[in-house]
Amino acid sequence: MSSASRIIGVSLGHRTLAEADHWIQSLQPAPVLACTHLVSVPYPHVAISLLTTSSFRTEPSLAAAADAASSGQTGRAVRFPGVERLTGELTVSEILQRSSISRVEVLGSGPADPSTVVETGDFVRPQFRGGELVLVATPAAGGRLVPFERREPTPCCADH
Template identity: 45%
Template sequence: MSTSYDPSGVHPVIGVDAGTATLREADHLIRDLTTTLALPPGTVACTHLIRTDARRGTAVSLEFPDAESAETAWRQLTESERTTPRGDREAAALAAADHTARRSGRAVLFPGAQHLTGTIPLSDLLERTAIDRVIVVGATSGEPPAPTTPVHTQDHVRPEWRAGELVLALVPAVGNTLAPFEVPNPTPCCADHG
């Protein structure tokens, strides 16, 4: 299901719940929507964990650079099979509301994301993308990392909306470098437990 959007806003947001259960499934849904909806440059697409009485899983939100792009996507979504009975309007509405308020949402698609491959200086990460700031989880000093600090992106960078800013959590890595807190293919924590 999809929720309506307010075209009067500067950046209209649409929430979509296609019944995905995991973040990985939601990431794939965003990649699929990027192609099927021909999402324009400047689109921000986020995943959201949903915990309601009716739904446990994930939904996505799509923020468009203009009303015309949002209207086109809205039309395509409501006419497609993406809005199946598996989806939940409440989940889609929650995803859209949280994204619009910039209080939560894990960004998979955002301006500049295409530059985040391989190892890059921290300054490039901040200057060439929509990421507003970074936090270093587990840092031993209170000092911010130097702009020249290498960041091993692992081609998987997922900043999150926090209090109105797009924030990327990083962790210290080998050789005075940094890496995103979220890894691309995490090992399930209970994989070896029966």
């Protein structure tokens, strides 16, 4: 008898998004949905919400952070249906067809045109907002888009 998937919160004290991402990617079986959440209790760190049948232990001192993650209406999706199919260059329409992302928005400009090419960099981290996944992108050379969050972001003031 298998138990049903449910949203659970986990807080292991990850200090960075990369640490939390690595932990999520190591899970077997992979969760259906996994989001990271920046929390401040009892100290600033990254908590995780998972849609899974598995259970994970959270230290009592981090229980409030785990609860905040499991009840959060926003997050940063690391695992979601179709994520493995979002590699290379894809049109906005292909992203929507291949994954559970509901829409692609251009930062500060609204919905992206369905025919616009997105250079995924093989790293797509949509925002989970009110029950749907939204990929925020920024303009790139040649009328293309890139996801707002990059695997290796350019440090602030890198060219100064």
